[in-house]
Amino acid sequence: MKPGTRLKSAACDTEVMVIRAAEGQIECGGAPMGEAKPAEAAPLAADFSAGTLMGKRYVDAAGQYELLCVKPGKGSLSVDGQALVVKDAKPLPASD
Amino acid sequence: MSTKVMQGVRVLEVAQFTFTPAAGGVLADWGADVIKIEHPVRGDTQRGFLNMGGVTLDPLRHTLFEHPNRGKRSVGIDLSTPEGQEVLYELAKQCDVFLTNYLPQVRQKNKFDVEHIRAVNPNIIYARGSALGNKGPEREVGGFDGTCFWSRSGIAYSMTPEELPGPISQGIPAFGDSIGGMFIAGGISAALFHREKTGEAVELDVSLLSTAAWASGAVIAQVAETGVLTRNPMPGTGGAARNPFMGNYQTSDNGTINLCTISPTGHIRSLFEHLGVPEAADDPRFSEPRALFENAGAASDILIKAFGAQPFEYWRQHLKTFSGQWAPIQSFHELLTDEQALANDMIIEVEGADGGAPLKLVRGPVQWNGEAVETTRSPQASEHTEIVLMEMGVEWDRIEEWKAKGAIA
Numbered sequence: 001m002k003p004g005t006r007l008k009s010a011a012c013d014t015e016v017m018v019i020r021a022a023e024g025q026i027e028c029g030g031a032p033m034g035e036a037k038p039a040e041a042a043p044l045a046a047d048f049s050a051g052t053l054m055g056k057r058y059v060d061a062a063g064q065y066e067l068l069c070v071k072p073g074k075g076s077l078s079v080d081g082q083a084l085v086v087k088d089a090k091p092l093p094a095s096d
Numbered sequence: 097m098s099t100k101v102m103q104g105v106r107v108l109e110v111a112q113f114t115f116t117p118a119a120g121g122v123l124a125d126w127g128a129d130v131i132k133i134e135h136p137v138r139g140d141t142q143r144g145f146l147n148m149g150g151v152t153l154d155p156l157r158h159t160l161f162e163h164p165n166r167g168k169r170s171v172g173i174d175l176s177t178p179e180g181q182e183v184l185y186e187l188a189k190q191c192d193v194f195l196t197n198y199l200p201q202v203r204q205k206n207k208f209d210v211e212h213i214r215a216v217n218p219n220i221i222y223a224r225g226s227a228l229g230n231k232g233p234e235r236e237v238g239g240f241d242g243t244c245f246w247s248r249s250g251i252a253y254s255m256t257p258e259e260l261p262g263p264i265s266q267g268i269p270a271f272g273d274s275i276g277g278m279f280i281a282g283g284i285s286a287a288l289f290h291r292e293k294t295g296e297a298v299e300l301d302v303s304l305l306s307t308a309a310w311a312s313g314a315v316i317a318q319v320a321e322t323g324v325l326t327r328n329p330m331p332g333t334g335g336a337a338r339n340p341f342m343g344n345y346q347t348s349d350n351g352t353i354n355l356c357t358i359s360p361t362g363h364i365r366s367l368f369e370h371l372g373v374p375e376a377a378d379d380p381r382f383s384e385p386r387a388l389f390e391n392a393g394a395a396s397d398i399l400i401k402a403f404g405a406q407p408f409e410y411w412r413q414h415l416k417t418f419s420g421q422w423a424p425i426q427s428f429h430e431l432l433t434d435e436q437a438l439a440n441d442m443i444i445e446v447e448g449a450d451g452g453a454p455l456k457l458v459r460g461p462v463q464w465n466g467e468a469v470e471t472t473r474s475p476q477a478s479e480h481t482e483i484v485l486m487e488m489g490v491e492w493d494r495i496e497e498w499k500a501k502g503a504i505a
Contacts, residue, residue, distance in 0.1 A: 004492060089134070092141055
């Protein structure tokens with residue numbers, strides 16, 4: 001998968017930009033993502049329905065995949081059935 | 097449609113917290129392309145605020161981050177690495193303004209002080225926000241608005257009535273920061289104009305201390321001239337000792353109406369009529385200003401009774417036709433529904449990063465062509481790294497190389 005490619009979810013509105021990818025199948029809502037949306041929407045799998053957030057990066061534990069969400073949706077992202085996690089900033093704690 | 101007076105201006109912001117980022121936020125409101133550099137792992141330390149003003153902050157609806165950072169894009173760069181510095185220089189080459197509040201010793205260590213940035217772009221305007229100024233023995237000392245704007249400046253001292261046992265606190269998060277951020281934005285605007293006219297790029301400095309000194313300039317000049325320092329009086333209700341048309345009057349539901357009719361001529365009848373005691377305007381004790389001043393106590397008693405007979409909301413509406421100067425003592429709750437604030441587009445909305453309801457923010461204080469500001473939510477940390485770098489003409493292979501080294505995120 002070429003970096004910079006935009007992938008669309010077959011199960012929801014999610015769109016991502018591929019920042020880093022290996023050979024696995026990138027999925028959203030439990031269904032494979034593609035450069036075009038299928039004519040018929042795939043069902044949203046209950047296990048992959050936590051939703052995506054605009055502007056967040058999603059990564060795998062091995063550091064092989066990084067997807068940047070450019071359009072949010074109801075599905076959540078996975079590769080070969082393994083859920084991706086949000087790569088969040090880890091700011092230093094502060095308080096007034 | 098909103099007028100973008102800064103369209104085409106690109107600002108490279110290497111700054112944290114509110115004061116200096118707020119300048120970038122104002123410039124973004126005005127249409128500048130503001131690229132905010134954040135640490136690839138930690139992000140702006142402002143994102144780490146867990147509590148502020150007694151409220152626990154939601155990282156996805158982080159109002160304290162949203163206020164100074166709306167309308168920007170975020171690029172994650174580790175400026176402590178040579179590769180990260182290389183990326184920064186690549187960006188600086190294509191920017192008009194470099195905006196920072198990092199301390200001088202950090203700017204030196206990570207090589208983004210004025211000489212490093214000017215080496216790659218001699219025409220860049222270099223704008224610094226600081227605690228106490230870029231000169232003097234304490235130039236390397238940091239600070240917040242609570243310390244430098246509020247406490248050190250003399251503001252806390254003058255705001256506090258001497259009867260109180262200790263100084264009152266700033267009370268409003270990022271109060272001095274937000275004022276000072278606008279000052280930096282104003283300075284940058286003038287610097288851009290100067291560069292346009294003469295070709296010369298300047299350095300500019302605004303500190304939290306200079307912000308406070310300017311905001312207090314009227315009294316500081318008075319102190320310098322006369323030696324007399326005035327402080328806040330203890331709060332109270334009723335009319336001032338000499339002018340009953342000055343003072344805070346309590347409503348039936350414990351709200352407060354502030355009267356500030358310094359020169360009552362022409363307003364006496366209007367006020368007494370609005371208060372439902374028109375006969376007082378014909379009373380020789382109150383019918384002309386000098387008599388009114390002499391009988392301030394008696395007039396104040398009439399006003400106290402009249403204001404106490406109706407609730408706050410009644411007076412807030414009813415006094416709109418009073419000819420003199422007054423104001424309801426509103427809270428920010430009420431400002432959010434104040435028809436003048438709304439009619440002048442002071443409150444804007446941006447989308448919530450969580451996909452929920454929009455967030456309401458205050459726009460920068462300048463309105464262009466009477467139009468409302470249209471802007472976007474603040475970025476997620478490092479949200480736009482690849483997009484901005486590609487826009488700047490960096491090849492993907494280089495992006496990957498930098499990413500592999502941890503220089504960018």
